[in-house]
Amino acid sequence: MASKEIENELKSIPLHLTTLDKVLIAHIIIASLISLLFLEYLTTGYIDSIPKSLINHVIFTILNIIVALAYYLAFKRKFKVTS
Amino acid sequence: MQEIGIIPVVILGIYFSTYIALSFIAFKRGGRGLAEYLVAKGALGRIPAIFTLIATYTSVYGFVGLTVVFYTWGYDWLVYDTIEYWTVIIPIYCLLAFRLWKLAKTHKYTTPGDLIAHRTGSNIPRIVYAIAVLWPLVFHLGIQFVALSATASALTGISYHTFLVVYMVIAAITVFIGGLRGVAYCDVLNGALFVSVMGVLIGSLVARWGTLAPSISTAFQSPIFQRTLPHQYYLTVLFLLALPWPALIPHIWIRIYAVERRDTITTSILSYGIIWSLFYGIIPYILTIALTAYWPTPPKVTVAEEYVARFFSELIGPVLATILFLGLLGAGISTADSILQTCVAMFHRDILETIVKPIAKWPERKREFLARCMTIVIILLAAIAAYAPALPIVRIAIAMIWPLYSITAIPVILMLFWKRVNKYAFTLGVLSGAITQLLFQFVIWPEWPNNPWYLWEGALATIIAIVVTVIVSLITSPPPKTVLETFYRE
Numbered sequence: 001m002a003s004k005e006i007e008n009e010l011k012s013i014p015l016h017l018t019t020l021d022k023v024l025i026a027h028i029i030i031a032s033l034i035s036l037l038f039l040e041y042l043t044t045g046y047i048d049s050i051p052k053s054l055i056n057h058v059i060f061t062i063l064n065i066i067v068a069l070a071y072y073l074a075f076k077r078k079f080k081v082t083s
Numbered sequence: 084m085q086e087i088g089i090i091p092v093v094i095l096g097i098y099f100s101t102y103i104a105l106s107f108i109a110f111k112r113g114g115r116g117l118a119e120y121l122v123a124k125g126a127l128g129r130i131p132a133i134f135t136l137i138a139t140y141t142s143v144y145g146f147v148g149l150t151v152v153f154y155t156w157g158y159d160w161l162v163y164d165t166i167e168y169w170t171v172i173i174p175i176y177c178l179l180a181f182r183l184w185k186l187a188k189t190h191k192y193t194t195p196g197d198l199i200a201h202r203t204g205s206n207i208p209r210i211v212y213a214i215a216v217l218w219p220l221v222f223h224l225g226i227q228f229v230a231l232s233a234t235a236s237a238l239t240g241i242s243y244h245t246f247l248v249v250y251m252v253i254a255a256i257t258v259f260i261g262g263l264r265g266v267a268y269c270d271v272l273n274g275a276l277f278v279s280v281m282g283v284l285i286g287s288l289v290a291r292w293g294t295l296a297p298s299i300s301t302a303f304q305s306p307i308f309q310r311t312l313p314h315q316y317y318l319t320v321l322f323l324l325a326l327p328w329p330a331l332i333p334h335i336w337i338r339i340y341a342v343e344r345r346d347t348i349t350t351s352i353l354s355y356g357i358i359w360s361l362f363y364g365i366i367p368y369i370l371t372i373a374l375t376a377y378w379p380t381p382p383k384v385t386v387a388e389e390y391v392a393r394f395f396s397e398l399i400g401p402v403l404a405t406i407l408f409l410g411l412l413g414a415g416i417s418t419a420d421s422i423l424q425t426c427v428a429m430f431h432r433d434i435l436e437t438i439v440k441p442i443a444k445w446p447e448r449k450r451e452f453l454a455r456c457m458t459i460v461i462i463l464l465a466a467i468a469a470y471a472p473a474l475p476i477v478r479i480a481i482a483m484i485w486p487l488y489s490i491t492a493i494p495v496i497l498m499l500f501w502k503r504v505n506k507y508a509f510t511l512g513v514l515s516g517a518i519t520q521l522l523f524q525f526v527i528w529p530e531w532p533n534n535p536w537y538l539w540e541g542a543l544a545t546i547i548a549i550v551v552t553v554i555v556s557l558i559t560s561p562p563p564k565t566v567l568e569t570f571y572r573e
Contacts, residue, residue: 006188006343006344006345009344009345009346010185010188010189010345012345013181013182013184013185013345015182015185015186015571017500021178024174024175024177024178025174025178027171027174028171028174028175028178031170031171031174032170032171032321032322035166035170035171035321036314036317036318036321039162039166039310039314039317043158043162043310044309044310046303049300049303049304050303051158051303051308053158053162053308053310053368054368054372057169057364057365057368058365060169060170060360060364061169061360061361061364061365062360063169064168064169064170064173064356064359064360064364065356065357065360067173067174067356068173068352068353068355068356068357068360069353069356071173071174071177071352071356072349072350072352072353072356075177075181075349075352076349079345079346079349
């Protein structure tokens, strides 16, 4: 038998699509398209003999960490409000 | 054996003894029962849960495998295999992980097959899914052992096959004794070591960057930094290959079931963001630059995965390299035993107990012991995959494993979010995708990329799986209301 606290946590997660889920889906679509543009323009060739692919990697690494932090905070806030 | 050989053997011996001791501790603390053995009763605390979620992903494959494939095959293949990790995997993980966790907690699932059987109201989809996903999983397990054994062999001079046996035995003992909890406890040790050692290795590389610097600009002119793959290949990779990886690869999926508290899932979002970005993005790139500067032409080796260990051995000396690489080898075995444990759970619960019905009526202790014995069956199957690898491990994964993961995940995603998907649609979706993939790959278009349009190798079969699942859902009656009501109970 789950404890009362875990039961509350379970209730806080809906199975239907919420607004935050729609944001996630929009992110998936937009990020896919943007990353393909980046592949086109930011991975082929060199800037001052440095491969553009290196710059591409650095940009996406920073972006990914920012995105993870944003969703971490978003879910923290969401659960704080609903549970 | 090289001059240094005895030191790593002693260190590895101590390390593996600790490893097995941890699985004994897990066995003592977790208690008995099939649910405990398969999924730690869904009560894994925050620290082991976070570590096992991360360690299951972060393996020698990332550090050694991706670096080697970049170094020997070119930048395109690094992008191919990691693009989803620095673009879309975080939102997909958020979308799926909380739902899987809730469903598992509510309905007491122990394997992915439990969810599938519950949602479809039939055991047939569970069996079909398990068979279709177990075969790439066993290969996935095999390539983990390839990377581990090749790295250890390069460090010690002891043969690849000796290490293959050693690693397989250690992983089998860990899983046999400790089950999922044992693997998770070992992952705490592995994770801590891995992060520390990786920092020191990268630090040592940066400290000696001066010796490589004069060759860097020449290295950048290497053909491996040029792009060669067409855009349609990446487009199909991004949309079709990326979907299963955040949460629907079975060894990740089961770990989500094992998590006790919701906040662990929330914390894992941030952990994954950092880990995926660094280990699958920046680190393979930096290492490849260093390898190319050091060896503009790759030297001859027995197994390609030796390059990274050899490089560090020459850069910082064999003794220090060996000690540092223990963390790497530890992380590698964490992924291997996670996959092994998942194979055991699925083989026992979704195939054996479902097909041979009397087993499900056996006493709990007897079923649990039988599940533990499945470790031997799975490890022997993985040995076949790892005995004589002809290609770098990433190429094996690309050609054989990843397409089948996508094909099996697509009907699951549709099933979770669309109530029309029934047992026929799910079963035929998985079967049509898996069969057409094998036909395309081995009969119709045996040459890469297994289609005439330069799409990703698994693209056509995955699209077929989607189309079949949707069409069959629409032309057959929806699942019974009672099934949907219990499954989607809020």
